Amino acid sequence: MKYTxxxxxxxxxxxxxxxxxxKKKQEHSKQEAVRILSxxxxxxxxxxxxxxxxxxxxxxxxxxxxTPTLKSYLQRARSTKKAPAQAPGDTPPRRPAVKKxxxxxxxxxxxxxxxxxx
Numbered sequence: 579m580k581y582t583x584x585x586x587x588x589x590x591x592x593x594x595x596x597x598x599x600x601k602k603k604q605e606h607s608k609q610e611a612v613r614i615l616s617x618x619x620x621x622x623x624x625x626x627x628x629x630x631x632x633x634x635x636x637x638x639x640x641x642x643x644x645t646p647t648l649k650s651y652l653q654r655a656r657s658t659k660k661a662p663a664q665a666p667g668d669t670p671p672r673r674p675a676v677k678k679x680x681x682x683x684x685x686x687x688x689x690x691x692x693x694x695x696x
Contacts, residue, residue: 608643612651619652 606614615636622632629652633645643651 608641608647609651609654611641612643612648613655613658616652616655619648 612619619632623629629649630645633643633648636643636648
């Protein structure tokens with residue numbers, strides 16, 4: 579199918595008249611929320627607040643999270659901050675292989691000769 583210049587201009591005019599789309603607010607998971615709030619949470623802990631008190635406050639603000647979950651997410655957030663960043667395509671350095679001595683305390687298998695019994 580072919581389109582005339584007039585048809586394309588009419589389509590272009592309609593496209594220009596379309597209203598702007600509102601950007602959707604970015605949403606975060608609970609784990610991402612804890613990562614984003616981790617500095618503030620650490621500051622509260624330094625001021626003497628317990629994780630129970632902090633999780634209770636977070637629940638009061640609409641972030642429904644149990645204390646054990648908060649603790650787990652904070653540990654994950656801290657471990658990702660400490661891990662050195664790698665450029666894409668970089669391979670981690672190889673660690674030398676460590677040979678373990680053979681465990682001679684276990685019984686060894688001794689094969690038996692073939693037989694006709696099945």
